[in-house]
Each structure stands twice: as C-alpha cells, then as structure tokens.
Amino acid sequence: MEILYGNAVIGQSGGPTAAINATLSGVIRGAMAHKEIGKVYGAVNGIVGLLEERLTLLDPQFADEEAFHALECTPAAALGSCRKKLPDPDKDPSIYEKLFAIFAKYDIRYFFYIGGNDSMDTVAKLYAYAAAHNYPLRVMGVPKTIDNDVMGTDHTPGYGSAAKYVAVSVQEMMRDCAVYAVPAVTVVEIMGRDAGWLTAAAGILSRYHGAAPDAVYLPERVFSYEQFERDLRSALARHPNVVIAVSEGIRLADGTYVGEGTQSGATDVFGHKYLSGAGKTLELWIKEKIGCKVRSVELNILQRCASHVASRTDIEESVLVGRSAVDYAVRGVTGKMMCFIRTSDKPYTVDIGAVDITQAANNVRCVPDHFINAAGNGITDACIDYILPLCEGELNPIYRHGMPVHFVIDKNVTVPGAKG
Amino acid sequence: MEILYGNAVIGQSGGPTAAINATLSGVIRGAMAHKEIGKVYGAVNGIVGLLEERLTLLDPQFADEEAFHALECTPAAALGSCRKKLPDPDKDPSIYEKLFAIFAKYDIRYFFYIGGNDSMDTVAKLYAYAAAHNYPLRVMGVPKTIDNDVMGTDHTPGYGSAAKYVAVSVQEMMRDCAVYAVPAVTVVEIMGRDAGWLTAAAGILSRYHGAAPDAVYLPERVFSYEQFERDLRSALARHPNVVIAVSEGIRLADGTYVGEGTQSGATDVFGHKYLSGAGKTLELWIKEKIGCKVRSVELNILQRCASHVASRTDIEESVLVGRSAVDYAVRGVTGKMMCFIRTSDKPYTVDIGAVDITQAANNVRCVPDHFINAAGNGITDACIDYILPLCEGELNPIYRHGMPVHFVIDKNVTVPGAKG
Numbered sequence: 055m056e057i058l059y060g061n062a063v064i065g066q067s068g069g070p071t072a073a074i075n076a077t078l079s080g081v082i083r084g085a086m087a088h089k090e091i092g093k094v095y096g097a098v099n100g101i102v103g104l105l106e107e108r109l110t111l112l113d114p115q116f117a118d119e120e121a122f123h124a125l126e127c128t129p130a131a132a133l134g135s136c137r138k139k140l141p142d143p144d145k146d147p148s149i150y151e152k153l154f155a156i157f158a159k160y161d162i163r164y165f166f167y168i169g170g171n172d173s174m175d176t177v178a179k180l181y182a183y184a185a186a187h188n189y190p191l192r193v194m195g196v197p198k199t200i201d202n203d204v205m206g207t208d209h210t211p212g213y214g215s216a217a218k219y220v221a222v223s224v225q226e227m228m229r230d231c232a233v234y235a236v237p238a239v240t241v242v243e244i245m246g247r248d249a250g251w252l253t254a255a256a257g258i259l260s261r262y263h264g265a266a267p268d269a270v271y272l273p274e275r276v277f278s279y280e281q282f283e284r285d286l287r288s289a290l291a292r293h294p295n296v297v298i299a300v301s302e303g304i305r306l307a308d309g310t311y312v313g314e315g316t317q318s319g320a321t322d323v324f325g326h327k328y329l330s331g332a333g334k335t336l337e338l339w340i341k342e343k344i345g346c347k348v349r350s351v352e353l354n355i356l357q358r359c360a361s362h363v364a365s366r367t368d369i370e371e372s373v374l375v376g377r378s379a380v381d382y383a384v385r386g387v388t389g390k391m392m393c394f395i396r397t398s399d400k401p402y403t404v405d406i407g408a409v410d411i412t413q414a415a416n417n418v419r420c421v422p423d424h425f426i427n428a429a430g431n432g433i434t435d436a437c438i439d440y441i442l443p444l445c446e447g448e449l450n451p452i453y454r455h456g457m458p459v460h461f462v463i464d465k466n467v468t469v470p471g472a473k474g
Numbered sequence: 475m476e477i478l479y480g481n482a483v484i485g486q487s488g489g490p491t492a493a494i495n496a497t498l499s500g501v502i503r504g505a506m507a508h509k510e511i512g513k514v515y516g517a518v519n520g521i522v523g524l525l526e527e528r529l530t531l532l533d534p535q536f537a538d539e540e541a542f543h544a545l546e547c548t549p550a551a552a553l554g555s556c557r558k559k560l561p562d563p564d565k566d567p568s569i570y571e572k573l574f575a576i577f578a579k580y581d582i583r584y585f586f587y588i589g590g591n592d593s594m595d596t597v598a599k600l601y602a603y604a605a606a607h608n609y610p611l612r613v614m615g616v617p618k619t620i621d622n623d624v625m626g627t628d629h630t631p632g633y634g635s636a637a638k639y640v641a642v643s644v645q646e647m648m649r650d651c652a653v654y655a656v657p658a659v660t661v662v663e664i665m666g667r668d669a670g671w672l673t674a675a676a677g678i679l680s681r682y683h684g685a686a687p688d689a690v691y692l693p694e695r696v697f698s699y700e701q702f703e704r705d706l707r708s709a710l711a712r713h714p715n716v717v718i719a720v721s722e723g724i725r726l727a728d729g730t731y732v733g734e735g736t737q738s739g740a741t742d743v744f745g746h747k748y749l750s751g752a753g754k755t756l757e758l759w760i761k762e763k764i765g766c767k768v769r770s771v772e773l774n775i776l777q778r779c780a781s782h783v784a785s786r787t788d789i790e791e792s793v794l795v796g797r798s799a800v801d802y803a804v805r806g807v808t809g810k811m812m813c814f815i816r817t818s819d820k821p822y823t824v825d826i827g828a829v830d831i832t833q834a835a836n837n838v839r840c841v842p843d844h845f846i847n848a849a850g851n852g853i854t855d856a857c858i859d860y861i862l863p864l865c866e867g868e869l870n871p872i873y874r875h876g877m878p879v880h881f882v883i884d885k886n887v888t889v890p891g892a893k894g
Contacts, residue, residue, distance in 0.1 A: 066653075070649070070650045070653050099654075099655055102655075128649065129646050129649045129650060130646075130649040130650045130652065130653050131653040134652070134653050134654070134655065135653040135654060136654070136655075137654075218876055218877075221876070221877060222782050222877060222878060223776055223780075225877055225878070225880070226549050226550075226776065226779045226780055226781060226782065226878075227775055227776065227779060229490070229548065229549045229550040229779060229880060230490045230549060230550045230775050230778065230779040231775075232550065232554070233486075233490050233550050233551040233554050233555040234519075234554070234555060234556070234557075235519050235522075235554065235556075240775075259877065261875070262874060262875045262877070263875075263877050263880075264882065265880070349775075351774045351775060351776070352772065352774075354771045354772075355647055355650050355651075355660075355769075355771060356643055356646065356647065356771070356776075358650065359646045359647065359649060359650040360643075360646055361646060362642050362646065362783055363782055363783065365876065442875060442876065445875075445876035445877070446875065446876045447876065448873050448876075453868050454682060455681070455682045455683075455862060455865075455866065456638055456641070456785065456862065456865035456866045456867065456868075457638075457641055457642060457645060457679065457682070457683050457865070458642060458645070458646075460645070460649060460683075460685070462684065
C-alpha cells in the first residue's frame with residue numbers, strides 16, 4: 055500500500071437525516087486520528103459549495119468529546135447539503151477540471167462524500183476521473199438515507215432513527231386514537247416514494263407493543279381500493295379505532311400515484327390544481343365511501359430529522375462507518391461505498407465493509423417479497439426481525455433549558471486561500 | 475371536618491394529552507393512600523361510561539411503583555375519554571338521577587374528573603346537584619389540556635409537554651430546513667383554535683437555542699396578509715430558510731379563519747369542499763405571491779400525545795396535582811378545581827391550590843397582551859419567562875425493544891354488580 059499524505063475534505067449531500075452528522079463526526083474523528091491526513095476541510099453545501107471554494111476548517115472546531123457528541127445528536131446536515139448530479143465527464147469536463155484544480159490548490163488527497171444514491175454517483179464519477187487522470191485522490195462514499203434504498207448495504211445510516219421515529223409516533227398516535235368509542239379511521243402517511251422501508255417500520259409494533267396499525271401499504275405492491283375497503287371494513291368490525299399506515303408512494307394498477315387522485319378535481323382559490331398526498335386522498339375517499347370519522351396525518355419532515363428520539367444503534371453505527379471510511383482510504387481503498395454486512399438477526403451482529411461504488415450508484419433497493427405478507431397489507435416476521443434491531447437503544451442527547459443542544463458548525467473558519 | 479368513608483371513581487374527559495395519565499396516576503396514588511377511601515374505580519370513557527356502569531377496579535392494577543411510572547409515561551387517556559356536556563339539571567334531571575343511583579349503588583363518595591373546560595362544567599353540575607340533594611359526594615376537577623386555556627390556574631397539566639414537543643420539533647425542522655441554500659419558506663401549523671399558548675411555545679427557542687422561527691402568529695391578533703407579506707420578505711432578505719409558526723386558529727379582520735380561505739375555491743374529486751388548515755392556505759398563498767419554494771407542516775395529533783419527549787416538570791406536577799386533589803377532597807373540600815399558583819418565574823416556584831369550579835368552567839384564558847410583541851408577529855421576553863420553566867426537564871420513559879413501554883389499563887376488572 056502506498057502511503058498518501060495530504061488534506062481531506064468532507065461533504066454532505068441529499069436530504070437530511072438524524073444520522074448524517076453522526077457519520078460526519080465519524081469521518082472527522084477518523085481524519086483527525088490518522089497522521090497521513092493533515093487539514094480536515096468541510097465543503098459547505100456539498101459539491102456545489104466545493105465548486106465555489108466554500109470550505110471551512112473542521113478540526114479546530116472539534117477540540118473535545120463533547121463537541122463530537124453534540125454533533126452526533128444534531129439532525130440534518132451541519133455542513134449544509136445540495137442536490138446536484140455531475141455531468142458526464144466526456145461531455146462536460148470543465149466542472150471536473152475546476153474541482154480537481156481546487157483539490158490540487160488545497161492539497162486534497164482524500165474526499166469523503168456522505169449521501170444517498172445520487173451522491174454515490176458523484177463519488178463514482180470523481181473516482182473514475184481521478185483514475186483516468188492519474189490524480190492521487192482517494193474517494194469514498196458513505197451512504198445515508200432514511201429511505202434505506204441504497205444497494206450494496208444491509209441498511210443505510212439514518213434509516214434506523216427514522217424507523218424508530220415512525221414506530222414511536224404511530225404507537226403514540228394509536229394511544230391517542232383509542233380514547234373515544236366512536237368508529238374512526240386514522241391514516242398515517244409515511245415517506246418513501248419508491249421503497250416502503252420506512253412505512254414498514256410502523257408494522258414492527260405488532261411484535262412486542264400491542265398497538266400496531268390495522269394495515270400497512272407499501273409502494274412495492276399495487277394499491278387497490280377494493281382491497282382497501284375490505285381491509286377497512288374488516289378492521290372496523292373488530293374495533294372502533296382503526297389506524298392505517300401508507301407510504302406516500304403507493305400506486306394504483308395503472309401506475310398513477312394514489313395522491314394524484316385528488317389533484318384532478320381540486321383547485322385552490324387561485325384556480326391551481328391542489329396537490330395532496332396519499333393520506334389526504336384516502337381520508338377523503340373514506341369519508342365518502344365509509345362515512346365514519348376520519349383523519350389523515352402526514353409525518354412530514356420530522357421523520358427525517360427527529361434526533362431527540364434517534365436510535366442509538368443507528369447513531370453509533372453511523373459514527374463507526376464514517377470512521378471506517380477514513381481507515382479504508384488511508385489503507386489505500388478508493389472508489390468504494392462503505393456498507394453494512396449483517397451476520398445475524400438474533401443476536402443482531404453486523405460487519406462493516408466496502409463495496410464497489412458502481413454497485414451502489416443510481417440503483418434503488420426495494421422491500422423484498424418475503425418481507426411483505428401475501429395479502430399485501432402488512433409485513434412479515436422476517437421483516438420485523440430485520441427492522442427491530444436497527445431501532446434498538448436510546449441516545450442521551452444533551453438538553454439545556456428543556457431543549458436538545460445542537461452543534462452548529464462555523465462555516466467560515468479561515469482557510470488560507472479560500473474565499474469568504 | 476367531617477370524615478367521609480366510601481369508594482372513589484375517577485374519569486378522564488376531553489382530548490388526549492401526554493400528562494392526563496400522570497394526573498390519573500396521582501389520583502390513584504392518593505386514593506390508595508387514604509384510609510377513608512375504599513375501592514378505587516375507573517370510569518371507562520368518562521361520564522358516558524359511568525352512565526352505562528362501565529367501571530373497572532384500578533387499585534388491584536397498581537401493585538408497584540413500576541406500574542405507576544409506566545402509566546405516567548403513557549400518552550392519551552388510559553381510561554378512555556368522552557365529549558359530553560351534561561344537560562341543565564332543572565330541565566333534564568333524569569341523567570342526574572341515574573348517575574347518583576350509580577354513585578349510591580357503588581358507595582361512591584369521591585368523584586375526580588380530569589379534563590378541560592367542558593369537563594369542569596360537568597364537575598360544577600355534579601357538585602351543585604349533590605349539594606341541592608344533600609348527597610354526600612365530594613367532587614373535584616383536575617384540569618388538563620394542551621391548550622393551556624383554562625381559567626383559574628397559572629397553567630394546565632399537559633401544556634408543558636405539548637409546548638416542549640412543539641419547540642423541540644420546530645428546532646429540529648429548522649435544522650432540516652437550513653441545509654439548502656435556495657430560498658424557502660416552511661409554515662408550521664400548531665394547535666390552538668382560540669388561544670395561542672401552544673404556538674407561542676415555538677418562540678421560546680430564541681432565548682437560548684438560536685433557531686427560532688422568523689415569525690409567530692397567534693389567534694389573539696388579527697392576521698393580515700399585508701403584514702405577513704412584509705414579514706416574509708424581510709425574513710427572506712436576511713436568510714434563505716424562513717420558518718413561520720402559525721396557530722390553526724388565526725383569523726382575518728372580518729373574523730373568518732385563514733384556513734377557510736382555501737375551502738371557497740377547492741373541491742375534491744367528489745365535488746366536496748376541501749377543508750384545509752391555516753398552514754396549507756398560507757403555503758398556497760406564498761407559492762402564488764412570493765413564488766419561492768414553500769412547504770407547510772401540520773404538527774397534528776402528535777403534539778398532544780408525544781410522551782416520549784414529555785416535560786419532566788409537567789409530568790411531575792401532573793402527578794402531584796392529582797394526588798393533591800385527593801388530599802383536598804378527603805379533608806372536606808368539594809366543588810373545586812385544582813390549580814397551580816406560580817410564585818416566581820426565576821427560579822420557577824409553584825404552589826398547588828383549589829379554585830371555585832364555577833370560576834374555571836366554560837371560560838377560555840387567552841395569551842395576554844404583554845406576552846405578544848407590538849407588531850403581533852412574535853412573543854415577548856415575559857412570555858418566554860412564563861413558558862420556559864414548564865418545558866424543563868426530561869423524563870426517562872422505560873424503553874423495551876426500542877419503543878417506549880405504555881401502560882394499558884384493564885377496563886374489565888371484575889366489579890361486583892357491574893356490567894360486562
């Protein structure tokens with residue numbers, strides 16, 4: 055292995071999660087620990103900020119364990135994020151020339167990118183460009199997404215915390231809904247456009263907690279109003295307080311999203327078509343067809359940033375996988391995405407590894423068939439076995455004056471030669 | 475004081491909170507501790523269940539401290555709730571005759587009712603009826619509501635936890651919204667039809683946490699789109715990620731709810747008028763008038779049942795006020811509502827007392843003028859001083875397999891003579 059001395063830059067990309075800063079913390083910890091790495095830069099707003107030389111020095115900001123712990127308990131992307139897909143380098147090399155000039159200017163030899171599918175595409179392209187141009191840059195991707203839909207890893211950092219938030223919230227809402235004796239349906243809409251992993255998390259409550267939703271609908275199965283009506287009426291015959299979990303991405307047989315239904319007829323005061331979600335659409339449908347009391351709840355962005363109820367397993371693994379990415383890179387690995395390899399469900403054990411970045415980029419990993427019940431309205435025991443350990447354990451975030459303390463990264467720590 | 479021996483019944487009424495079971499726990503603790511009280515009954519679904527003799531024995535279900543602690547960490551109303559206003563006893567005495575026959579049958583001498591404004595009306599009527607008919611029944615109300623709008627008390631059990639949930643969630647969403655550099659507005663709709671207490675809680679973040687909403691609109695002030703537009707443009711000029719907190723109950727100068735705006739034009743696929751909230755209405759308005767990226771988030775029912783992030787101050791006070799209600803009743807007090815009397819903001823100190831039930835029933839306590847800033851788009855320091863201590867402290871709920879453990883009351887513990 056060739057020893058490579060130089061500076062490191064870390065970027066965050068894509069949608070926020072409760073764990074993306076834990077991975078950032080792990081990468082900073084790793085980068086500060088290895089003598090091969092000098093300065094540790096953060097790219098503000100990911101690759102977009104890097105292109106504008108918006109770099110901030112991170113290592114001076116992490117003087118003690120308390121700072122790392124606070125960062126690990128802070129939701130979203132402390133460095134800021136972006137959504138940008140790099141062009142094909144053959145068609146538009148200029149953006150790569152610019153990026154690699156910045157790498158050279160700052161003596162950057164290590165690039166760590168924390169993100170989802172699209173971000174892994176960025177890692178793949180930078181790796182390929184560096185290899186083709188013989189630029190000594192080690193490029194590592196670390197996955198993150200609440201959607202859990204990245205290929206090449208057992209699960210993604212961020213999923214466990216989001217899944218825990220979903221299950222904890224659904225459990226609480228079921229207690230809430232159970233107080234009245236009047237028949238009522240509550241539809242909970244959960245994130246996940248193409249993959250139902252997060253919605254499936256609502257189903258884990260049935261194992262130990264006795265307050266599981268009556269039905270769980272994932273985008274991996276065609277949604278049918280006929281079955282929905284049967285499921286609803288059967289649940290209402292059993293008890294008055296029915297709770298349904300649906301993925302935002304459920305679709306009808308013709309491929310249209312359930313949420314699109316409401317658009318067709320509804321316009322707002324300005325005459326614009328009214329975009330509503332799957333939950334609201336089903337609420338209106340139930341009001342019309344069943345006629346009972348009905349409400350829809352959209353978990354919305356809280357499910358991706360609720361650090362106050364993060365999974366300890368998720369956060370600890372997220373730190374570890376970030377730290378391991380640095381270990382791998384220093385040992386000479388490049389062009390890989392870090393991954394989890396589960397070795398056992400009971401007890402839950404997991405190894406950390408790295409897969410070829412091209413295996414991960416631009417693909418979506420859906421909930422497999424054996425995790426969904428035959429009726430398509432719930433999850434199987436195997437699915438619960440898979441999800442449960444990822445939600446295990448509670449963090450102890452630092453609270454001050456009743457609120458969790460968040461770590462705010464100074465995005466303007468002076469870097470010689472940097473703008474701003 | 476006359477010593478009164480007999481059984482007790484406890485009921486819960488109105489909307490759920492994260493603290494109503496803590497008060498229930500306090501009442502059960504108190505009733506089990508006093509030798510004057512024999513059996514401790516729970517009325518399932520409040521006064522409605524009581525009328526149907528749906529009683530369950532509580533004291534055998536609370537054998538140890540763990541059971542009490544789990545109940546205190548369980549959201550909503552473990553006995554079930556109801557929404558029922560008792561008729562005027564002069565016009566319809568039959569319902570009272572039935573209730574008091576049940577009291578006599580079960581030798582009930584103590585009645586504790588945990589609820590909001592309407593429930594205090596029930597307490598007032600039962601007290602008056604007992605007094606008029608010389609029935610030896612001591613009737614005590616214990617307030618609860620996330621709305622904090624009950625007269626005669628400094629604050630209500632349940633408010634502190636809901637306020638904490640609102641502030642914690644808004645803080646996390648502000649981290650989430652801050653990750654992108656594109657101008658965007660997020661409108662958070664918070665419960666409170668007539669009183670803005672809960673929405674005001676979003677404003678406390680400005681004191682210590684550096685991530686407070688740009689504007690906070692309460693129903694105590696007339697909402698004006700002109701001012702809203704000025705506030706928005708001024709905030710967007712300062713930073714790209716604008717967050718606005720609005721009460722569901724904000725109204726225009728003509729008295730109509732802001733949320734009503736969307737109804738007028740919007741219909742769903744069935745041709746029904748589309749009821750949307752204040753947040754969604756403002757989202758559509760911003761899209762039209764400002765044209766930037768915009769999103770609305772409705773905190774919905776989670777804000778009233780999120781026990782996992784309850785305020786320790788709120789839960790401990792809720793237990794204490796329930797326990798004190800029993801102490802008062804055993805000492806001969808009746809026809810009162812328990813209350814908090816704040817003796818100091820810094821340090822926060824509070825006494826427990828009892829006020830005449832007629833003072834509390836059927837009135838609404840709004841946010842006072844000196845808690846709202848002159849522009850009507852934020853809260854004052856005095857308001858922060860008031861709210862902050864109520865959110866202080868964290869509970870340690872019991873978690874098992876990653877989820878909080880809830881206590882489920884057995885609603886069918888055999889009672890001699892009871893139905894079912």
